[in-house]
Structure formats: C-alpha cells, structure tokens
Amino acid sequence: MAVAKGPPLSPKAHALVDFLKERGLDAILVGGFVRDFLRLGTVGNDLDFEVHGDLAPWPKAPREFAEKKEADESIELSFGVYRLRFGDLSMELAPARREEFDGRSGHKSFKAHLTGDYRFEESFKRRDFTVNAIGYDYGKNRWIDPFGGLSDLRRGILHPVGPDFIFDPVRYVRAARFASRETSLSFSPKLKEVLSEMDLSTLSGRSFFSELFKSLDVPLFFRLCQSYNSTLPRQARDLAHILEKCSIKTFQNIDHLRYEYFRLGGKGSCFTPPFVHDKKWKNNFFKTLSSCSVAKWRELLKLTYEDFKKCPEALDYFSLFQSFSRFKPRYSFLREDHQRIFDDFNSMLKSPSLSMDERPHRERGIYRLYSLGQSFL
Secondary structure (H helix, E strand, O other): OOOOOOOOOOHHHHHHHHHHHOOOEEEEEEOHHHHHHHHHOOOOOEEEEEEEEOOOOOOHHHHHHHHHOOOOEEEEOHHHOEEEEEOOEEEEEEEOEEEEEOOOOOOOOEEEEEOOOOOHHHHHHHOOEHHHOOEEEOOOOEEEOOOOHHHHHHHOEEOEOOHHHHHOOHHHHHHHHHHHHOOOOEEOHHHHHHHHHOOOOOOOHHHHHHHHHHOOOHHHHHHHHHHOOOOOOHHHHHHHHHHOOOOOOOOOOHHHHHHHHHHOOOOOOOOOOOOOOOHHHHHHHHHHHOOOOHHHHHHHOOOOHHHHHHOHHHHHHHHHHHHHHHHOOOOOOOOHHHHHHHHHHHHHHOOOOOOOOOOOOHHHHHHHHHHHHHHOO
16 A cells, blocks of 8 residues: 555645645645545545644635635534535535543534644544544645554554544444445454444434445445444334345435335334434425426426436426325415325325335336326326
8 A cells, every 4th residue: 555645636625725724724634535545546526624723714714715716515514614515526624623522422422622733643533443534734745644544444454543432323333334335344353342332322313324325235234233232223223124134235315225125024113203304304395396386297297208207307296206105295385286286196196006105216216207197197
C-alpha cells in the first residue's frame, strides 16, 4: 500500500483547502474518502474535512466560500458542521471537537467540545474505526495516523478507535455494514468483545435501515447483526430472522424490503412506529401530491410503457400509488382533482391482478401501475 502522496483533490476541493488556509484554518481530509483511496485506489465524491486552527472565522468562512463559488447547496448542521455541494461533489466541514459521553447508550448521548487547537489524538478519537481515523494534511503534505489505522488497513482489520465506541449503538450496525461490503475486513478480537457488550435498546429504525441500504450483502448484514449481541431491537431481530435467508443482496428502499419480507412469510409489526417513522413519508406525500392532476395522470397513461417508466412525472404517480396502497390515506380536505386520482387508485387496488399483501419493488411496481392504469382508461 503506497502512501507517499495524499489523495488527489478536485479543483473545487483544492480551492476550499486554499480558501480556509488563507484564513488560518487547516482542512484535514479524513474518513471514508481517505480509507477507500488507500485500500482500493478509488477517488470518491464525498469528502470529510476536520478543520483545525483559530476558529474565529467560523462559520463565516464556509458561508463565504459557498457564495463565492456558487454552491448548489450549503447547509449548516449540528456542532458547527457545514455541508457544501457542487453538482456530484459533496464536502462536509467539521470543526475539530471532542465528544464526552455521559455513560448512557445513545447515538447523541454526549457533549461536544469544539476548539481548533485539539491534538489529533483527541479530535480523531470520536471516530468509529481506526481505518476511518486516518487523515491527510495538504498544508504540510503529511499523513496523520494517531491510532494505527494504516497498519490495520494493511492487515484488513476493523478495530475500534477508543473506549467510547461502546456507547453509540449505530456503530454496531455500521460494523456489520462495513463487513458486509468489504468481506476481506475482519473484526479484531477487541471489536468482537465490545460489540457483544453494547446496549442496542436505543438503536433507532432510521439508523438501522440507513446502514442496511448501504450494505452490498443484506443477508450477511443480518447474520452479522445477530451474531454478536442479543439486545438488538425486536423488530430488527424479526427482520433478520426472515431476511438473512433471502437471495437478494441489496435493497433499494423500504418498499422493496417489505415486499421480500412478506413474500418469505414474515409477519408482525416490523414496519410500524416507533421503529419506522412515517413523518418523512407524509412530507414527501404532500409535496408530490401538490404537482399531480387527473388530466396529467390520464395523459401519462397514453404513453408507451418504455416512455412511461422514464418519465419523472410518472414516478410521482407511482410514489402516490405506493403510498395509497400502503397507508390508504383518507383526507377529507383533498382537492376534488386529487380525490379522483385516488378513486382511480382505489379501483385498481381492487383488481384481482394486484394482491394487497404484496409490496412490489420499484420496477415491478411501475409496470403494474401502468398495466392496471391502462385497463381503467
């Protein structure tokens, strides 16, 4: 593994590093971008920088850069973190911080202490695995490796950075996701010990599914989730019991997951609150609904199927159809035009060619929506 030179940066990322340097700030590249460059030789589009130095210009500096370079997106997150997006390039800037956990299990059960003069042994300690705690300083052209991540990367070892790893249940499923994506990475004895001692009762469904959908081998992900700890939430254990035996390696979304779960004989309340939250669905539902009309719906159904499935507007109606079949929304304040769309959907759902118990994944679902819609023109 050659590590003489740092990962190559795009012109925009280089401009960001130089912009911050002029303001007395050092942007240290760290995390998955660095790990994948060292391990696989790949250069991704998601960059994480930890910012050191005098934080007096913060958060003004990233705002100025976003305005000067006309960023497509500029978002301020928790703990002074800024996310900038330029097309496919995403850059996240986090002021150096130390996390002090309160002894309870929880993804956010800590206090954050921000200061630009932390030593890397302190600020990198908040990261999960040693292979993700490797940084590169472009100002001094040097690698930063306070926890032996380069050595662990060479040996294919996944090892926790520090003792606080045990308090964050998300790191449990993150370990399973890493191992399911990189089968040549093995857990260190210390990591296995920590995983077995973690309290997973506070693990949220949102975090669980977020890591699951990033996995490249879902059955392996589920097997790993069940292997080391018995406090995994009941809904996750029920899912794992059924889906660790499925033949599908990746799932696109929760609808695809639901479909396969029920097809394999799964039962129960794995997809109900509080493990699965519906707030995001409701927001998306109303946003999509606002742009739909009966006239547009009928016009789309006159297209050929090949044109229909490529049309962004058709995907909006598919989203509504999926939402209606799953939740059967009954809103008395729906516009008359929208109510007529749902009358169409309700008629289609009663068709014998579509079972209400099925949760078709995207391609199969779009085809069924189109075929059923044709019969109701």
